[in-house]
Amino acid sequence: MRRETLDDNLARIQDxxxxxxxxxxxAFRHASSALLDGRERLAEQVIARDPMIDDLRSRVELLAVETMNIHAPVVGPLRSVVAAIRCxxxxxxxxxxxAHIAEIARRRSPNAVPEIVRPLFREYGTLVGAMGEKAVTVLRTRNVVLATELGADDEQVNAVHRRVxxxxxxxxxxxxxxxxxDTALLARFHERFADQAVSMTERVIYAVTGQQPDALSF
Amino acid sequence: MRRETLDDNLARIQDxxxxxxxxxxxAFRHASSALLDGRERLAEQVIARDPMIDDLRSRVELLAVETMNIHAPVVGPLRSVVAAIRCxxxxxxxxxxxAHIAEIARRRSPNAVPEIVRPLFREYGTLVGAMGEKAVTVLRTRNVVLATELGADDEQVNAVHRRVxxxxxxxxxxxxxxxxxDTALLARFHERFADQAVSMTERVIYAVTGQQPDALSF
Structure with missing residues (x-):
C-alpha cells in the first residue's frame, strides 16, 4: 500500500x-425559507442535520493534526492546514x-417573522445566503477577487440590520x-452568519497569500 | 545565541x-459592573482595551505556526499548539x-438594565464571571478536576437565562x-460568554488527556 503523501492529505482535508x-x-437557505414561508418540516430538517456538520468539523481537525504530525509541512502548506482547522x-x-434560525422558525411557525419586517428579512436572507455561498466558493476555489466582494456585501447587510x-x-x-x-435574535443570527462568512474568507486569503487581511482592504 | 527549543516556544505561547x-x-467583570452600576467610563475602558486582546490572539497564532514550522512537534505537543490557537x-x-455588553451599558447608561431584571443580571454576571475565571485558571494550570465544574455552572447559567x-x-x-x-441581547452575550468558557475548557482537557470531552461527562 502506497503511503499517503502530504498532498494526498491536503486534498482529503479540502474534500x-x-x-x-x-x-x-x-442549512442557511432552508432556515431562511422555513422562516419566511412557514415551512416547519424544513426547519426540523435543518436542526436534524446540524450534528452532521459538527461531525465533519471534527474530522477536519483530526486529519489536520494527523497531517502535521506525519508530514511536518513547511510554512506554506502548514498555513493551509491551520487555516483549514479555523475554517x-x-x-x-x-x-x-x-440551526438557531430554524429553531425560532419552528417555534413560531407559521408566522415566525412579523409582516412588517418580512420584506426586510427576505432581503436579509438573500444577501446573507449569497455571502455564505461566496465564502464557500472562495474556500473551494481560493478566488481572491471574489473574496474582495464580501466587504461590500457586509455593508449592505449592516444597512438591513439597522433598518430592522x-x-x-x-x-x-x-x-x-x-x-x-425573537426578531432581534433572528437579526443577530443573520448578522453573525455574515460576519463568519467574511472572516472565513479572510482566513483563506491569508492562507493563499500569507498577507494579513487588513492589507487587502477588508 | 542559543536557539529556542520547542519547550521555550511552548512556554512563550502559554505566557x-x-x-x-x-x-x-x-473585561467581563468591568462590563458587568458598568452595566449594573451605570459606570459609563468603565464601559468605555472595556471597549478601548478590546483591540489589545485581538492583538494577543494574533501573536499566539503567529508564534504557534512558527513553532510548528521550526520544531515539527510530535503529536502530544502538537495537540497543545493546536489547542492554543483555538483557545x-x-x-x-x-x-x-x-465589549458588546459594554457597548449596551454605555449607550443605555446609567440605567442599562431595567429594575425588574437587575437582580437576575447581577446573578448572571457573578455566575458567568466566575465561569470565565475558572476557564482561565484551567487554561493556566490544566486542572482537569476544576474543569469538570463548568458543566454544572453552565446549567445554573441556563436557568437564569430562562428566567430573564x-x-x-x-x-x-x-x-x-x-x-x-437590549435585555435579550445582553442575556445572549452572557450566555455565549459562558458557552465559550465551557468550550475552551473542553479544548484544554483534550490537549492534556487526548480524550474527547464527551468521554468526560461534559
Missing part, C-alpha cells in the same frame, strides 16, 4: 471542507446559527415584546 | 495565553462579547420594546 461548505449554505470551526458555527431595528423601535411596531425579542 | 486570560475576565480565538471572542425571558414575556414587563431587545 472535507468542500463537503461541509454546501451543507452549511443549504472548519467557522463553518460549524455558521451551521449552528442556521428602526422598524422595531418605531411607532408602527404593534407586535409586542416576545416578537420583538 | 501569551496567560496574559490574554486575565484581560478577558477583567486564543475563544478568548478573543469572549473579549468581543464583553420569562420576566420579559410576563405581564409585569412594562419597559417596552427597545429595553426588551
Amino acid at each position: 472535507l471542507l468542500d463537503e461541509m461548505g454546501p451543507e452549511v449554505t443549504t 472548519a470551526h467557522q463553518l460549524e458555527r455558521m451551521g449552528d446559527l442556521a 431595528f428602526e422598524v422595531m423601535f418605531g411607532d408602527e411596531w404593534a407586535e409586542g415584546v416576545p416578537a420583538a425579542v | 501569551l495565553l496567560d496574559e490574554m486570560g486575565p484581560e478577558v475576565t477583567t 486564543a480565538h475563544q478568548l478573543e471572542r469572549m473579549g468581543d462579547l464583553a 425571558f420569562e420576566v420579559m414575556f410576563g405581564d409585569e414587563w412594562a419597559e417596552g420594546v427597545p429595553a426588551a431587545v
Whole structure:
C-alpha cells in the first residue's frame, strides 16, 4: 500500500471542507425559507442535520493534526492546514446559527417573522445566503477577487440590520415584546452568519497569500 | 545565541495565553459592573482595551505556526499548539462579547438594565464571571478536576437565562420594546460568554488527556 503523501492529505482535508461548505449554505437557505414561508418540516430538517456538520468539523481537525504530525509541512502548506482547522470551526458555527434560525422558525411557525419586517428579512436572507455561498466558493476555489466582494456585501447587510431595528423601535411596531425579542435574535443570527462568512474568507486569503487581511482592504 | 527549543516556544505561547486570560475576565467583570452600576467610563475602558486582546490572539497564532514550522512537534505537543490557537480565538471572542455588553451599558447608561431584571443580571454576571475565571485558571494550570465544574455552572447559567425571558414575556414587563431587545441581547452575550468558557475548557482537557470531552461527562 502506497503511503499517503502530504498532498494526498491536503486534498482529503479540502474534500472535507468542500463537503461541509454546501451543507452549511443549504442549512442557511432552508432556515431562511422555513422562516419566511412557514415551512416547519424544513426547519426540523435543518436542526436534524446540524450534528452532521459538527461531525465533519471534527474530522477536519483530526486529519489536520494527523497531517502535521506525519508530514511536518513547511510554512506554506502548514498555513493551509491551520487555516483549514479555523475554517472548519467557522463553518460549524455558521451551521449552528442556521440551526438557531430554524429553531425560532419552528417555534413560531407559521408566522415566525412579523409582516412588517418580512420584506426586510427576505432581503436579509438573500444577501446573507449569497455571502455564505461566496465564502464557500472562495474556500473551494481560493478566488481572491471574489473574496474582495464580501466587504461590500457586509455593508449592505449592516444597512438591513439597522433598518430592522428602526422598524422595531418605531411607532408602527404593534407586535409586542416576545416578537420583538425573537426578531432581534433572528437579526443577530443573520448578522453573525455574515460576519463568519467574511472572516472565513479572510482566513483563506491569508492562507493563499500569507498577507494579513487588513492589507487587502477588508 | 542559543536557539529556542520547542519547550521555550511552548512556554512563550502559554505566557501569551496567560496574559490574554486575565484581560478577558477583567473585561467581563468591568462590563458587568458598568452595566449594573451605570459606570459609563468603565464601559468605555472595556471597549478601548478590546483591540489589545485581538492583538494577543494574533501573536499566539503567529508564534504557534512558527513553532510548528521550526520544531515539527510530535503529536502530544502538537495537540497543545493546536489547542492554543483555538483557545486564543475563544478568548478573543469572549473579549468581543464583553465589549458588546459594554457597548449596551454605555449607550443605555446609567440605567442599562431595567429594575425588574437587575437582580437576575447581577446573578448572571457573578455566575458567568466566575465561569470565565475558572476557564482561565484551567487554561493556566490544566486542572482537569476544576474543569469538570463548568458543566454544572453552565446549567445554573441556563436557568437564569430562562428566567430573564420569562420576566420579559410576563405581564409585569412594562419597559417596552427597545429595553426588551437590549435585555435579550445582553442575556445572549452572557450566555455565549459562558458557552465559550465551557468550550475552551473542553479544548484544554483534550490537549492534556487526548480524550474527547464527551468521554468526560461534559
